[in-house]
Structure formats: structure tokens, C-alpha cells
Amino acid sequence: MSAAEEVVTEAPAVEAVPKRAMTLGYGTSLVVLAALILTPLFVKNFIIFQMTMLLIYGLAVLALNILTGGSGQFSLGQSAFYAIGAYTTAILMEHFNVNYALTLPVAGVVCFGAGFLFGQPALRLSGIYLALATFALALAMPQLLKLGFLEHWTGGVQGLVVTKPDAPFGLPLSQDMWLYYFTLAVSIGIYVASVNLLRSRSGRALMSIRDNEIAASAMGVNVALYKTLAFGVSAGITGIAGGLGAIAVQFVAPDGYTITLAISLFVGMVVGGVGWLPGSIVGSAFIIFVPNIAEGISKGLSGAVFGVLLFLVIYLVPHGARQVALIAQQLAAKLKKN
Amino acid sequence: MSVIKKLAILSTAFGLFAATAGTATAQKKYDPGASDTEIKVGNIMPYSGPASAYGVIGRTEAAYFKKINDAGGINGRKINFVSYDDAYSPPKAVEQARKLVESDEVLLIFNSLGTPSNTAIQKYMNSKKVPQLFVATGATKWNDPQNFPWTMGWQPSYQSETQIYAKYILKNHPDAKIAVLFQNDDYGKDYLKGLRDGLGSKAASMIVMEESYETSEPSIDSHLVKLKATGADIFINITTPKFAAQAIKKNAEIGWKPLHFLNNVSASVGSVLKPAGFENAQDIISAAYLKDASDKQWDNDPGMKEFYAFMAKDFPEGDKLDGGTVVGYGVAQTLVQVLKQCGDNLTRENVMKQAASLKDFRTEVLLPGIKINTGPNDFAPISSLQLMKFKGDKWELFGDVISADVGG
Numbered sequence: 248m249s250a251a252e253e254v255v256t257e258a259p260a261v262e263a264v265p266k267r268a269m270t271l272g273y274g275t276s277l278v279v280l281a282a283l284i285l286t287p288l289f290v291k292n293f294i295i296f297q298m299t300m301l302l303i304y305g306l307a308v309l310a311l312n313i314l315t316g317g318s319g320q321f322s323l324g325q326s327a328f329y330a331i332g333a334y335t336t337a338i339l340m341e342h343f344n345v346n347y348a349l350t351l352p353v354a355g356v357v358c359f360g361a362g363f364l365f366g367q368p369a370l371r372l373s374g375i376y377l378a379l380a381t382f383a384l385a386l387a388m389p390q391l392l393k394l395g396f397l398e399h400w401t402g403g404v405q406g407l408v409v410t411k412p413d414a415p416f417g418l419p420l421s422q423d424m425w426l427y428y429f430t431l432a433v434s435i436g437i438y439v440a441s442v443n444l445l446r447s448r449s450g451r452a453l454m455s456i457r458d459n460e461i462a463a464s465a466m467g468v469n470v471a472l473y474k475t476l477a478f479g480v481s482a483g484i485t486g487i488a489g490g491l492g493a494i495a496v497q498f499v500a501p502d503g504y505t506i507t508l509a510i511s512l513f514v515g516m517v518v519g520g521v522g523w524l525p526g527s528i529v530g531s532a533f534i535i536f537v538p539n540i541a542e543g544i545s546k547g548l549s550g551a552v553f554g555v556l557l558f559l560v561i562y563l564v565p566h567g568a569r570q571v572a573l574i575a576q577q578l579a580a581k582l583k584k585n
Numbered sequence: 586m587s588v589i590k591k592l593a594i595l596s597t598a599f600g601l602f603a604a605t606a607g608t609a610t611a612q613k614k615y616d617p618g619a620s621d622t623e624i625k626v627g628n629i630m631p632y633s634g635p636a637s638a639y640g641v642i643g644r645t646e647a648a649y650f651k652k653i654n655d656a657g658g659i660n661g662r663k664i665n666f667v668s669y670d671d672a673y674s675p676p677k678a679v680e681q682a683r684k685l686v687e688s689d690e691v692l693l694i695f696n697s698l699g700t701p702s703n704t705a706i707q708k709y710m711n712s713k714k715v716p717q718l719f720v721a722t723g724a725t726k727w728n729d730p731q732n733f734p735w736t737m738g739w740q741p742s743y744q745s746e747t748q749i750y751a752k753y754i755l756k757n758h759p760d761a762k763i764a765v766l767f768q769n770d771d772y773g774k775d776y777l778k779g780l781r782d783g784l785g786s787k788a789a790s791m792i793v794m795e796e797s798y799e800t801s802e803p804s805i806d807s808h809l810v811k812l813k814a815t816g817a818d819i820f821i822n823i824t825t826p827k828f829a830a831q832a833i834k835k836n837a838e839i840g841w842k843p844l845h846f847l848n849n850v851s852a853s854v855g856s857v858l859k860p861a862g863f864e865n866a867q868d869i870i871s872a873a874y875l876k877d878a879s880d881k882q883w884d885n886d887p888g889m890k891e892f893y894a895f896m897a898k899d900f901p902e903g904d905k906l907d908g909g910t911v912v913g914y915g916v917a918q919t920l921v922q923v924l925k926q927c928g929d930n931l932t933r934e935n936v937m938k939q940a941a942s943l944k945d946f947r948t949e950v951l952l953p954g955i956k957i958n959t960g961p962n963d964f965a966p967i968s969s970l971q972l973m974k975f976k977g978d979k980w981e982l983f984g985d986v987i988s989a990d991v992g993g
Contacts, residue, residue: 293687297680390799393769404771406675406701408708496676498705503675507634535680542632542670547640549670550633 271525271572279525283431292423296495297535299427302434303492305531308515309441309524310484316522317445318477319457321374324365324381325512327388328358328482330504332489334392337407337499338400347412347494351433354490355483362482366475373460385509389501406500409493430491437484441524444480453477518560520569529568533560612929618692619931624924625665626650627685629697629706634672639698641903642721643668645913646696648900659924662931667691671702678702679709686715693718693936696739696916700724700771703736711735716936718923719916719966723850724775728965730941735933737940737964739916743772743848744779745989746872747821749970750846751783752987753870754791754819758844762793764817766808766832768824769797776823776848793817798828806835813841821846826857833861833869845869849970854979855879855906863978872970872987873980874955875915879906880979888949911950918948919957919966954986 271279283302287295311325332354339345339353369380392401401407414425444450452473455463464470493499511534519530541552564570618625630643650664658664667689671678678697685691686709693716697703700722710717711733719739720727723746727738754761765780767773777795781788794815798805805828812820813836820843822832829851836845845868851857852871856879876883883889892914896905903910924931926939943966946957957966969988973980 291687293683296683300676300680386801390769404701404769404774406704408704492676496679496705497708498675498679500675500701500704502673502701503705505635505674507672507674538670538672546632546644546668546670 276525280435284428287424287427292421295421295423295427299423299430299495300492301528301531301535302427302430303488303495303531304512304515304534305528306434306437306488306491307485307512308519308530308534309438309527310481310488311512311516312519312522312524312527313441313445313484314477314481315516316524317450317457318453318474320474320477321378322381322478322481323378323506323509323513324384324388325481325485326504326506326509327381327384328362328485329489329492329508329512330388330392330499330501331361332358332486333493333499333504334401334407334489335486336490336493337409340409340494341407342400348429351487351490355487358486358489359479359483361486363475363479365482366478369478370471370474382506382509385506389505392501392504402500404501406498406503409497409499411494411497426495430495433487433491437487438524441484445524449473449476514557518557518567520567520572523567523569523572525572526568614930614932614935616692616932616934617690619662622662623665624659624662624931625667625689625691626920627682627689627691627694628666628668629671629678629681629685629694629702630668631673631698631702632670634674636673636699639721639909640670641907641909642696642698642913642916645900645903645910646917648903649895649914649917652895652899653921659921660928664924671699673699673702675701675705678705682706682709686710686713691715692931692933695719695920696721696913698722703727707733707736714933716933716940718936718940719919721912721916724771725779728963730962730964735937737937737959737966739919739966740912741849741874741967741970741989742779742965743775744782745965745968746849746970747776747779747823748783748989749872749972749987750821750870751780752989753972753984755784755787758819759787761791761819761844762815762817763791763819763821764794764796764812764815764843765792765821766796766798766805766812766824768828769799772825772850773797773823780821798824800825805831809835809841810839813839817843819844819846821848822851823848824851826851826853830857830861833858833865837862837865847871849873852973852980853877853879853906853908856908858975859978863975866975867977869975870972871975871980872972873982874952874967874970875908875911876950876952877908877980878911882979886949892950915948915950918950919943919946922946952982952986 287298307325307329311322314320314322335354335357336350339350340347365384369377372380393404411422413422414420452468455466455468456470456473460470515530515534518533519526537556538549538553541556542549544552628643628646630640631637632640647666647668650666653659654663667685669681669684671681682694685694694710695718697717698721703720703722707717714735717736719737723740723743725742725744727736765777767777784791794812794817796808796812798808809832822829822845824832829847847869849872852873854877858866876886876889892911893905895914896903896910923936923940927935941959941961941964943957943959952971955967955969959966969986971982971986972984973982
């Protein structure tokens, strides 16, 4: 092993997160869930749409969190899997008239496969080298989608327009509201499954790889397999998020899935707290709403304002929303004592 | 006061008179976003992101509407211009369009920019029956009133431009060998399709090479060497400003002197031909519909003088040489005309109806002879261009104004 490599692999990718600290307490979970279920009843369709996007990006951030927070691997290529998922859903819905709900598992499986395959060669890379390889994937994806021989399916640069589904069984819900609850159900399912995954034997194996790869393999963990599996699972969840995103936005085009999206998801993960799954939704809120706030402050300098806000977050609360939650918890405990 | 200005005031006054006379007995009618005092107009622009250079269009429009408001507004109503940033991302455009329609409740969305962004919101706007008026993209598909009666373009479509080149080539150089360089995206491909359609059955034999480049490439030199090797005697240059300047320079370096057609997107004297070197740009042919603010021949043109005055007084921080300011000014004037025509009937339906009944309307930044005409089956406001050839340090218009209406 060369000296340069040693430096890179020795530095821990992320700070270890104890298992129990990965989720919220039951009480808090119920409050958040109730808020997510009840809020749409009182707000405009536009806000419901924004909440749907919040959940969708939340899922994509969660997927990255499993990969980075769980197994300690970096990825700047999540936008590529998001795009594959979105296109899978859009093509199945528009060219084959498949029901939207059925396209999501397909998108998940396709992306799992893509992620697993990409994980095979990526295995040999670690740390910043892996980040760079996935970065290349994200850069290539919009151009691959424009390729001439795929154009018949992808619509090339013009993209594909997707039809928004109506509520089934004649339920008296608007399209937006139905899609929100549908997304919410999918999100809760994936969140619970992810929490369980990280708490399981496989989750422990992933985290042991994150903490010390050599020790993990000495203990009999199949490092290669678990690393690729983490990539596959992460890609699969991102794909489902992409599929939901295509239905919510009603349009897919190569320009929607550039490297900017991958970096946004990365920002979301860091702001939410690496390795803290509930933080995903906070991170998602950050990448959706903070650009709007930045725009409100200054139209010409919105990018700079966003940068300053991001800098403040990283500087003041380097562990993101997890740190804020911990501080809140300690305060609450103090109040109880008094 | 210039004659044009007097005329403008006179016609405004007349328009007001006609409007009040015509609707004296009619009820005032409003849809969301319009009231006795205000007309709310939405807009989506890439103020940030890869296409942020176009953001100046939105800022010009805001300045122009402010000028109109300071002068009393339109039929007594002020324009409230709500402009949001979508960073040229389609999902963000959908979010902003929904915010404008459902939260801000605008009467219409005006001049939203970018083909991907407008495609993303087109279905939504049409299902909500909210006008998506004068979109800022040259794609051909916006002229489709049968399927999308709430969407209308403004500038000539890319396809109509290359069709005009094709007409010219077929007439003057029927045996030419054509080499094409195009940007690998919707804009480049739209242009290319227009050329192929325009050449018709001769396209296959005349076009000897179609070479594409990506915007991420730092230099397009290798493509030009390849194109030169084909021995083509006509070069059709479908590139954005930075690459167009590179191509003109490189052609001179490698000594390739075909008949050079440069797309209108990059026909700016200030930002393309000057940096490329005037000596390298002689005899290039292009087509235009707007006056170029960086072209000296318009310095004493009354219409452009009015534009320069606007830039100096109302938008001093803007760059008048940036083509975006001329576009923003022209399209904002077109909207003001439509809203004037609406009178007191400010429903979304009437906005579309009035937008589809512009007759020989001119904003003075259009080239002489080009007029804006629309109808129930013609949602392409500007559909003519004029050919021009670069001589010395300016474009010389030649031939007639050529019209090429292409349906979406």
C-alpha cells in the first residue's frame, strides 16, 4: 500500500454513529408522522406538491445516507440512479401503459441492478477515488440519455411528458393529495425497512466496514459483497425516489438530472446529519426551501446567499440536524429535571 | 420628442379611447390575478445555474414594466411582475409555475425561459387553463393551438430559420456540399431538422457531414478540422456564442473558406464577431429579426434610440449590448400591447384571445418590415426573418423579409 493511499483510507469517512442514535424516539416519530398526515388537509395544492417533493428528495437523501452513513462509501453519482429510476417509470407509463404504482418496484429493481453492477468495479476504489468515479457517472448520465439509438424510448433532449394519476376507487382526493399520500406510504415503508436493515446483522456488517474495513474482514464479513450490496440498495431506493419524482413533476428530461442534483443530495445528507436517517427529511427541506429563501434575499446573488447559509450550517452545526436534535433533547431533559 | 414617441402616445391614447368606448356598457371581468388596480404577471427565469446569462431578459422586463407603471400603468392598472428563479432545472420550473399559479395567483405566466422548463410546465398550464404566453425559446413546438391552446411562443422558431437558409441554398447553390456543426441538444437538433426539411429530398445528397459537439467541451477545434476534410463548400454553424466565435477563428487559421451560415443565436456583433475578428468574419451569412444593439448602423434609428433611452434611464445597470436586453424589451412591449387590447376584460380566456389577434404589431426593435401577426390557428408571433451578410464591421441586410411558418 502506498503512502498516499494509506492517508486516504486511514482517515475515517464519517464519524461513527451509535446504532440507537440512528432513529427518533417513538413519541417524536408519532408526532412527525401525524404532522405529515394531517398538514395536507389544511393547505393549498401547491404546498402539497412541495411536501411531495420534500418526501421524494428525502428518500433520495436517505438512500445516500445508507451508503455513506451506513457503509462509509461516498457517492456523487446519485443523480444518475435517480435519472434511471425516473426514466424507467416514465417509459413504462407512457410507452407501455403500465400502472404507475407497478412501475416503482421495476424502477427500484433496475436501479438496484445498475448500482450493484457499478459497485463491482467501484469496490476497488475507496474514499475520494470512489467519489470521483461516481462523479463521472453523474456527468455522463444526461449525455447517455440523449443518445440517438435510445431516443425512441427516452424522447432524447425533448424528454417525456408523464400523465399524473387520479385517485383510485373514486376517492374524493385531488391528484396532488392522492400522490402525496401515496408517496408518504412508500416513504414510510422504505424508512422502516432502512432502519431495520441498519439494525440487522447486515447493517452491523456494513457499519463494521465503515469503521474499519480490515477488522471487518478479519471478523468474517464479506467486504466485497456488502459494499456492492450497499451500493445496490442505495441505488434502488434512489431509483424509486426518481420514479416518484417523475410522476410528481410529470416530466423527465436529461437536464433535470445533472450533477447539480447529485451535489444537492450530498448537501442534503450533510445538513441532515450523516448516518442519521430522520435527518434525511431535514436535509431535503434544506435543498428545496433554502434556495427559495436565498432567492428572496437577492435575485442576482441567490447562489452566493445559498453558499453563505450552507457555510453557516456547516460551521455552526457540523453534524447537521442530528446535532440540533441532540441539543434539543438535552434541553428537554434539563427542563424535566427542573 | 421623436415622431415615433408621439405616434406611440397617440396610438395609446386612441387605444384607450377605443377600449373605453367599446366597453362602456360592458362589465369589467376579472380572473385571478387581475383587479381594478393591478395585473399580476408571473415569470420564470434562470437567474442562477448554467443558463444564468439569460437572466438579464427577466431583469429587463422588470425594468420595462416599472417604467410602464410609473407612467400610469395599462388602462389604469399597474403590472405586478413576479419573477422566480428555476436555475434552468425542469423540476424547479414546475415548482415555481405552481407557486405562481396556485399561491401567487397570477393572471398569466409570461416569457418563461428554456425549452426543457417550458415543456415541463406546458401540460400543467394547459390543464389549469392559465396562459403560458410568449415563451422564451425558439423550439418549434409552441405553435400548436389545437393541442395546447394556452401556450404561445414569440421569437421565430429555430426550424423556420434553417428553412430559410435551405431555401437560399437550393436557389443559389443547388449543387453544394454542406457540412453542419451543431450543439447536441434540443436547440441544435431543432435547427438541424429545419435544414433537412427545407432541403427536402436533396438533404441526403447535399449534407456530407453532421458533426455534433457538447457544451462541456472546452474547444471545438477538432470538429472543424474534421469538417474541413469533407471538402464541403457550405458550412452551417449551429453553435452558441462562445463556440461560434471559436469556429470563425479556427476556420481562418486552418484556411477553410466555405460559404458560412451562422445561426441567429450567435449573430451578435459585440459578443461573437468582434472577438472572432472582423477580418475572419467577412461574408458570413445569417438571419435576423431584431436590431442588434452592438451594430453601429442602428445608432440613429428612432426605435433603437428609444431603446437606448430606456436602458439609460430605467435599466442603467443592464448592458445594452447584451442581446438579452433587446429581446426582453421587445417581448415586454408585446405583452403590454396584448394587455391594452384586453381592456377591462381581464380574463385568462380573453388574454389568449387578444394574444391570438395581434395584427401587424411592431415593436421598434424588430427589423424594418417584420411584423407580429397571430390568429386562432397561428400561435407563432414572429415568423419572418431577413438574411444578412457581414461586411466590414456590420451586418448588411439583403433580399426580402422571408417568412416560414412552421407548425408545432
